[in-house]
Amino acid sequence: MIRYIFLILCAVSYTVLCDETAIVEIPNGKLQGSFNGQYYSFKGIPYAEPPVGENRFESPKPFQQKWSDVRDATKSGATCICLDPVEKVHEKIITGSEDCLFINVYSPKIKTTSLLPVIFFIHGGGFMFGSGDFLEETLLMSKGNFVFVTFNYRLGPLGFMSTEDGEITGNMGLKDQRLALEWVNQNIEKFGGDPKHVLMAGFSAGGASVEYQLLQPGVEKLVNSAYSLSGSALDSWAFKTNVLEKVKKVASILKCPNTESSAEIKKCLKEKPATEIVNSTNEFLIYNYHPLIVWAPSIESPESKDAILTEAPKELIKKGKVTNVPYLSSFTSQDAGFLVAEILFKKEDGTTDLEYFNKNYKKLLPSMLLYEERFEDETELDQYTEKLYKDNGISDGVVTMENFNKFIKLATDESMTNGIKESWQLHSQYSSAPNYYYEYDYPAKIGLGNLFSNRTDINFGCVHGDDVFLMFNHALRDISKLNDVEKRHSDNFMKLLETFVSKGVPHFGEIALPKNANLSKKVEYLHILENEAVIEKL
Numbered sequence: 001m002i003r004y005i006f007l008i009l010c011a012v013s014y015t016v017l018c019d020e021t022a023i024v025e026i027p028n029g030k031l032q033g034s035f036n037g038q039y040y041s042f043k044g045i046p047y048a049e050p051p052v053g054e055n056r057f058e059s060p061k062p063f064q065q066k067w068s069d070v071r072d073a074t075k076s077g078a079t080c081i082c083l084d085p086v087e088k089v090h091e092k093i094i095t096g097s098e099d100c101l102f103i104n105v106y107s108p109k110i111k112t113t114s115l116l117p118v119i120f121f122i123h124g125g126g127f128m129f130g131s132g133d134f135l136e137e138t139l140l141m142s143k144g145n146f147v148f149v150t151f152n153y154r155l156g157p158l159g160f161m162s163t164e165d166g167e168i169t170g171n172m173g174l175k176d177q178r179l180a181l182e183w184v185n186q187n188i189e190k191f192g193g194d195p196k197h198v199l200m201a202g203f204s205a206g207g208a209s210v211e212y213q214l215l216q217p218g219v220e221k222l223v224n225s226a227y228s229l230s231g232s233a234l235d236s237w238a239f240k241t242n243v244l245e246k247v248k249k250v251a252s253i254l255k256c257p258n259t260e261s262s263a264e265i266k267k268c269l270k271e272k273p274a275t276e277i278v279n280s281t282n283e284f285l286i287y288n289y290h291p292l293i294v295w296a297p298s299i300e301s302p303e304s305k306d307a308i309l310t311e312a313p314k315e316l317i318k319k320g321k322v323t324n325v326p327y328l329s330s331f332t333s334q335d336a337g338f339l340v341a342e343i344l345f346k347k348e349d350g351t352t353d354l355e356y357f358n359k360n361y362k363k364l365l366p367s368m369l370l371y372e373e374r375f376e377d378e379t380e381l382d383q384y385t386e387k388l389y390k391d392n393g394i395s396d397g398v399v400t401m402e403n404f405n406k407f408i409k410l411a412t413d414e415s416m417t418n419g420i421k422e423s424w425q426l427h428s429q430y431s432s433a434p435n436y437y438y439e440y441d442y443p444a445k446i447g448l449g450n451l452f453s454n455r456t457d458i459n460f461g462c463v464h465g466d467d468v469f470l471m472f473n474h475a476l477r478d479i480s481k482l483n484d485v486e487k488r489h490s491d492n493f494m495k496l497l498e499t500f501v502s503k504g505v506p507h508f509g510e511i512a513l514p515k516n517a518n519l520s521k522k523v524e525y526l527h528i529l530e531n532e533a534v535i536e537k538l
Contacts, residue, residue, distance in 0.1 A: 026190055029067040060176050116147050118198045120201065121148065122210060123150065126292050129156075137473070152176075160172065162244070163244055165244075181200065199500065203468045205293075208232055225501060234313060236371050253283055336414075362385050369411055436505075442462055443463070449461075523537065523538045
């Protein structure tokens with residue numbers, strides 16, 4: 001009779017039939033997940049109070065509400081509101097909701113005493129767009145060796161505005177990430193996960209976020225290893241200065257009456273529709289969706305309540321203020337190929353923006369590669385841009401189809417690998433924890449460069465995500481159609497995840513990545529090529 005009543009209640013509550021085997025209870029109440037024959041899925045679980053109304057621009061508050069009925073956790077929650085360049089390339093579309101702080105958990109088994117290691121994954125998107133649903137879990141979960149966690153965090157102006165004085169403290173998105181990590185520590189055992197074996201991983205801005213989280217006190221109680229894929233807090237795009245000037249510009253755009261008082265700006269912006277605040281990003285763009293990253297982490301006032309970043313990340317690493325857990329970091333050989341692919345986008349009339357770009361490269365390139373904020377003097381900025389061209393063998397400031405590979409290298413070094421390699425050197429020098437690094441160097445047939453250029457006749461090299469999409473499903477990569485090399489690499493990356501999360505020592509196939517810690521010698525890393533993986537030095 002009790003079972004019969006339960007099923008009736010489930011049928012009334014949802015459009016899906018309740019599966020009694022997919023019920024988990026957390027302090028807020030019971031969750032109804034789903035089971036696909038291989039693993040359980042629990043989606044759209046609130047981990048923080050909605051960051052709306054008075055909670056806008058504030059540090060996240062743990063979700064305290066309780067539900068008496070079984071809560072439907074079979075569908076993802078709303079993504080965080082953003083101006084999305086991926087939903088429709090070259091069209092600036094606002095997607096998502098301000099009420100978006102949800103977490104997803106995938107687990108092979110939920111009723112067990114043999115707990116599984118956890119992969120806590122921070123999505124990418126330049127701190128401006130993306131969601132916990134960016135990557136699909138199917139490939140990873142087919143191995144049955146992990147509990148996998150994804151989640152949303154606040155993005156763009158709603159996640160990273162700062163008045164630099166404690167009114168709008170900044171870094172709300174980073175604080176969301178930390179709260180989600182604390183939620184995992186408190187609840188993951190209910191889903192069959194081991195809170196003592198958590199790998200914090202992230203891609204792109206998520207990779208930079210991982211490094212930011214490693215600079216926070218106490219994170220060693222929440223994770224026992226960390227993994228940054230193609231992203232570092234030391235990349236030029238991942239750290240912003242002079243944020244107040246941008247906040248004042250937004251306040252002016254939205255016609256706030258007083259743009260000189262931080263308190264008045266905050267009051268005004270709290271009353272504005274979220275769509276208007278997000279849409280203000282358009283006023284900062286000078287070419288299509290560039291600069292791609294307008295808002296990102298920044299230094300907070302030491303007087304701010306709940307401040308989590310009061311010094312530049314580079315200085316914190318040099319002071320040894322890095323969480324003492326094994327750290328793995330990586331990049332792909334032509335990482336930024338996707339970032340400059342846009343100028344080869346073929347329009348309906350068959351033309352591209354290459355000629356336009358060459359005529360305006362001194363204005364456009366610093367914006368596209370996100371280094372313009374490092375220079376206050378325009379003449380110095382122009383000279384730096386000219387030097388980049390000269391150092392990379394691009395004569396007369398003209399990018400052509402023939403030298404586009406050199407242009408990709410310029411973009412990759414400037415926007416990605418220079419910061420990542422500097423991070424490698426600093427962690428290896430100042431951290432006592434073991435540090436492991438690799439470069440992935442086998443291009444996918446179709447990658448993000450093809451997405452942003454809307455072309456399949458160009459190979460942009462081994463770009464952003466080419467390694468990630470061998471570990472997690474994505475619309476760009478049909479896992480069932482991998483070639484033999486990709487299948488082997490995919491298996492080896494699975495081995496890397498398993499060995500790193502379980503033993504703290506990553507193996508790519510049978511090759512142990514070289515360990516770096518407290519070194520005075522050159523940093524060693526694994527260079528993964530088509531048919532071999534070799535240890536090299538920076």
